[in-house]
Amino acid sequence: MDIKGYVLKKATEAKEGARAIAKVSSGQKNNILIKMAETLETKSRELIEANKKDIAVAQKKGLSKALIDRLTINEKRIQEMAQGLLEVAALPDPVGEITKMRQRPNGMLVGRMRVPIGVIGIIYESRPNVTADATGLCLKAGNAVILRGGSEAINSNKAIVNILRTIVREHGIHEGAVTFIDIPEREAIMEMPKLEGIVDLIIPRGGEGLIRAVTENSRIPVLKHYKGVCHVFVDRDADLKMAEYICFNAKVQRPGTCNAMETMLVDKAIAKDFLPKMIKRFKDAGVTLKGCAEGKKIDASMEDVKEKDFYNEYLDLILNVKVVKNMDDAMNHIAKYGSAHSDAIVTMNHEKAMRFLREVDSSAVFVNASTRLNDGYQFGLGAEIGISTDKIHARGPMGLEELTCLKFIVLGNGQLRDSG
């Protein structure tokens, strides 16, 4: 099969779809999203049947229980997908917003207009709900989407996309606006990032290896995070009770997520007061602790932490514990071992809080709150298409606004260039 040609054809359709969806009014885009939500629910039986095929294959392949759980669609999950689309429909449309419109000395008005990006490729793991979620966000922001979900979910995704495309078409819009790469070959993933001039942005989600492969192959901008090695620093001026529940929440509430804490940094000055109770609480919750030499002087029952552990994203009930000399020591640790994802300080000292906020170079920096709160819903974006730890365009959770960009607009009455 000519995979290259196939992907190019699909992407070219998406580009036509992008020109179409970019012009659609907010009201019409909302109608489409609402209709999609309704139809997913009314056709839930069809979706569940398609999903059963994927589940059967997955079981035959012996995939893990966790993977099969992520892959599964049921009535409740279809309702959640529909609900997600309705929530995006209810959000304000970022497209068309004009900002910073100012008059220049020659009388012309110069401002910026928020416009869609164009064609956005989403590469994701075998979670069928992403198919609907990503489509809703991309369309609402006026973009066409090219979906490339995990091959284990291919039947489920096909069934979902079939519904979404039908609705796009029924509203008179080129159905390339929702484009699905429906061949399971992995090479199809690697063709997309080569289509400069057709695809405008790629957002890969999933394992670090896949994301690195996409980024290294890409001539197109990629927004992503590789991993979340997140820290909480408990300062000597912290409310130690607050520090205890923030650290506990950051590690234990849902350890398998990218914004969960992987290393706890404790100021030497309060380590003796803070660590014993904290360690007990973690142990009661089944957390395996790996301590530095200084920490083990306080509690020798911790395992030894090795330097390479500090780079680790455990995604599990395992935690590195390190005693640091002071906040500078903590910030140096974060700069060296962190992944610029989510980092927090617990302190009552205003000056230190402000310095930590300014100097820690992460996508979200927290004072006295859990790193687990780094999330589009929690931050008020309404929904998110992923979290970026990149340094250009978007950092942190990416919502509708991050799926658009600003162009310059000029309103003149005959202005010319007369110098330079």
Place this chain on the structure above:
Amino acid sequence: MDIKGYVLKKATEAKEGARAIAKVSSGQKNNILIKMAETLETKSRELIEANKKDIAVAQKKGLSKALIDRLTINEKRIQEMAQGLLEVAALPDPVGEITKMRQRPNGMLVGRMRVPIGVIGIIYESRPNVTADATGLCLKAGNAVILRGGSEAINSNKAIVNILRTIVREHGIHEGAVTFIDIPEREAIMEMPKLEGIVDLIIPRGGEGLIRAVTENSRIPVLKHYKGVCHVFVDRDADLKMAEYICFNAKVQRPGTCNAMETMLVDKAIAKDFLPKMIKRFKDAGVTLKGCAEGKKIDASMEDVKEKDFYNEYLDLILNVKVVKNMDDAMNHIAKYGSAHSDAIVTMNHEKAMRFLREVDSSAVFVNASTRLNDGYQFGLGAEIGISTDKIHARGPMGLEELTCLKFIVLGNGQLRDSG
């Protein structure tokens, strides 16, 4: 020579410089820029001597007059460099700005803080002034800069960088903040875009071939424009007198620039009224005209335009002339042949002006003004480091703000994640 190792070492120094400059106060950054401006002027003789070596080599190589002119430094150009640095010093510092700080239902405040990007690599042609201009902009926005200028200017650039680095060091800042790749090998350019995790952004300037090579080799975000194929569309509802002087300015005022018009699109309804006078004016100014069949019915003296000409960036006194059926026809032409750089409509019709503004997907879209105005100074950014036709992070002229990004900040008082 180990070019790979050399570039890696330089970039690593720049990364150290970036951590240092990111923390420097606005006042201190301004002092550094002012001191740089002063010192460039007091050491002008040294700079001119170094420049003479480059000129001698260039003459021996038989470089064109235009290239040698761009390469030349004299007292006036040194004053302009100094003036540029003083102007950047006088601009407001974008770093630290906090926006959209809002309270969430759980009581935490979530906002965005503008922060430096980190290490920015600038790859540019043999214009020594860019060395000072780019350094001023990058430092003011709190970034370290890696400079890689055209090899013909190596002695001039070395002399300039030597002054700039000395001043950075004298202000107690790691001099990696201004890093210069001082080997002439072209391979050195191609190593920089591979240093993901060290270099954060690359801005290449110069010929399309070089920019394409950098982009294709890069694992790092690249902001650039390949070329400027710019259009002016003269609508049937235009003030034809205004249209005449806008089109003339867009083509003739400085034809060698990326924002000069390459194709003039003329509404069929007014072509007979508009073209004869316009063509006469262009011819009097020495412009070679290439007309479409419809246009040649009005003036047969034009050369024949070929389809491939519409993709051309002439950078010269040559212009394509095309008669179009209406605005939609014009917008379709721009979408197909344009380079998303600068496009203008001349019209008195409000509805068409607004549609053109919204639907033309270019970095700057003009109503009733010359495309030549697409420029950082003209738009009020104070200065620019280049123009981007990319669709993420920055479109149009890039000033100080475009050399920064926004991270999320959270001020809490013990907030935890309790769901999801």
